[in-house]
Amino acid sequence: MNIIEFYRQDVIENCFKTKSFSNAWEVWEKVIIQKLGKDYNWNDILNLGENLSDVFFSTRGDVEEGLSVAQANSKASTSGTAWECLVTWYLNLVFLNSRAVVFKKTSDVPSPLTDGLKVMHNNTATNSESDLIVVIFPKIPHFSDDLLQVPLTDNRSKPYVPDGNKPAGLYKSGSPKKVNIDKYAAKVCEEYYGKFEMGVIQCKTNWNENSQIPMLWDIVYRLGKNIDRDIPNFKVGSNGFSIIQLKRFTYSFLTVPTNSRENYKATTLAVNRVRNLSGGNYWGFPDKQSVASSTKQIFDNNFMSAFDGSIRQSLQNVIEKKPELLEGFQLEVFK
Template identity: 40%
Template sequence: MTAEHHRHLAMKSVEAISTWKACWPVWEVEILGRTNGLSDAKKIHELGDHLRDVFFATNTGNRDQGSLSGGGAGWESLVTWYLNLVLSGTNAVAMRQSKAVVPRTLLDATTISYGNNQTNTESDVCVVVYPNDFNFPATDRDFAKNLDLEIAKRIASIELGIIQCKTNWNDNAQIPMLWDMVYRASFGSATGIHIGKNGYNVSNLKRFTYSFVTVPSQKGPKMPNKPTQMAVKRVNNLTGGNYWGMATKNGVALSASEIFDRNFSSAFSKNIRASIQDAIDGKIGLFS
């Protein structure tokens, strides 16, 4: 088997979400119209410039707490789908945070302990990049268990990117800033803070990044749009960068389409658009 089986499992998990089931029929029409029916590699890559418009296609204008929660799950799912679309045919897989699809070793490596309390970051999505010679399980039987065993053996060759996805930028920018600081820091025993468990730590990985991807849901003057604004400053120096579902605005945010070059370039054996075209032609991954 290949990374495509892991991608298949990751997307099955997304497709089971009620918000995805409700929104996908509308989003799919938007996406197909913007990408010539998923046949244009350039437009597929550039879809990251338009994810906000796709996301808002299902916007009812309802801002109660229930709709916000649903919106958050929808945004995480849409970002996961877009990542896996572009990564189709590569050795990189995007997953929503779930014990069912995220290998145990990677969950252990990113666990934060404070005293006797353990928690994982608010990682809505994570991307694992496997080395080219990675030995994927040969059969579907016990796939997740055997995949994790191989990851544990090859952790020094694994790259991991954690991506926090939020619809509202202003209300959430401080969260990825603080998590990124925690993962960067080295703590003495007196602090009671420890990164990793069961012998695994993010420092064992070949590469680790922490990113923020927002819609953003704000409109007009409420939307962060200047480098001097606090919401922008808070995510300006994340190890993995700050992105939104629109075209890049210098000093403010990068298009979601730029996350591949910035964080996951090692997954591609050729340029990104050529890789997408190969997946289209070969009907690989989400193009199958």
Template identity: 35%
Template sequence: MTAEHHRTLAMQAIYRINTWKKCWPVWEVELDKRSASFSNPKLVHDLGSHLREVFFATNTGARGQADLSGGGAGWECLVTWYLNLILSGTNAVAVRQSKAVMPETLLDATTIRYGTHQTNTESDVCVIVYPADFKFPAPDAKFMFDLNDQVEKRIGDIELGIIQCKTNWNDNAQIPMLWDMVYRASFGSETNIHIGKRGYNVKHLKRFSYSFVTVPSQKDSLKKKSIPNSSTQMAVKRVSGLSGGNYWGMPTKSGVALSVSEIFDSNFSNAFKVNVRASVGNAIVNKLGMFSP
């Protein structure tokens, strides 16, 4: 058994979202022409540097971006799709946080409790890296129940990356900064703040990271509210120290943000038996994961 059934469930959850149904016919055309119909490993990997262009392809002018792309929901879906495309054939899966497709144990581990109040981070997307020898259950109706059973047994061998996706950078950069600080902190009993529940905590994982991935939706100019373009800007400083890094749907700009295509080497390298592009090439040739017809 492999991770592909879990990937299938994660993507089926996205395919049911109305935002995805409206946007995918347009996005698919843009993605197809930028990747040689998903046949060129380099171009497929480099899609991460063009996700902003793809995302805005649904902005026709007649209808606003919020109408067609569903704002944040559309961006989360597109990022999750891209992550699973590159992770095809590996033991890593990207999911939008949901009890239907996220193992309960990992939801418990990322829960924050303040007094009697419990909450989860605005994670948006989670990438789970299973160990190479992980025993995936049979792809039947009990799959998620049985998967969680295995996760409970192997939590110390599992890596988890939380990815907060936002369309706007300037207005949201402080949110991932604060959540990352919370997950990295050690709270004394006097604070009444606890990370995790039912005996599970992110510190029990093999590796945990927190990242920010933005479009960004601001205009590419030097005007106020434009795309952050300098390491000295507050919006950049706020996410510069995230444990998992700061990314956007454009080419890497040193000191500002990395292309989303760099997130695999940064946070999920253990998912790959070979380098990222070779892995994508193998998935294409062998029709694995998202490359299967």
């Protein structure tokens, strides 16, 4: 296992420890398996992105029993947190065997990257509502090699010994030590910061009430190094790191939505607010021209550099040659 897959496994484990998600999973797993089919391939996995809202709504039948939407969401455990976990689950599934990880908790992201996201007003840090953070790790052996070949040092990421057999402190009693891996990843990130790519995904169940927030944050991040000229006493980044130093940065909006999708047209205010986000606007349904792209399109639009080849090659390689990587996603058909 390398550091990238270690982080992915940790993120997915934490999703299943989230009560709202684990409760809903009892129903969602069956729906997902039905949509995948028995003889699933890479395309069936990718196409789940067009059905995430159907999966989400499969636990909302209580609305028909006379409960309000809020009560139904509470009873069925399909809260905004569960939606974030479902999206995190799907995106990381497609990213298997790639160099990208979708983090749900900011505290799990290498600290230089989160420092770069901070917007400073005078001496006060203001953080965006960065629900999900996609990190594309650079193509260097520090992240792609097995954990046992990665020696920890106090001198940033050096020396690196690609053929080394020394455990180097990453393991204790047979298990990787996350605190050591976090420290090491942060050191390497400091040194190779300009080779990283990152995407923030604002992930919401409601579209109308939340569309203005990503629009404003995207404007702030687009201003980048010129923000202090246009908005006095503001700057992007802290501790010497800023997103403007990254290889690429995008900001996206991804919604269910719980509002009726028939109400969304090209002229709708909520649609226009997120139309020009740097990373695009997505929902858990198939594409609707001039309104929203399917969640599955976010890979082609923002994160193709994470794959050494194509999505098809990456996922099919997992299915045929590395099925053990699927086990942590807790689908019966993956076992």
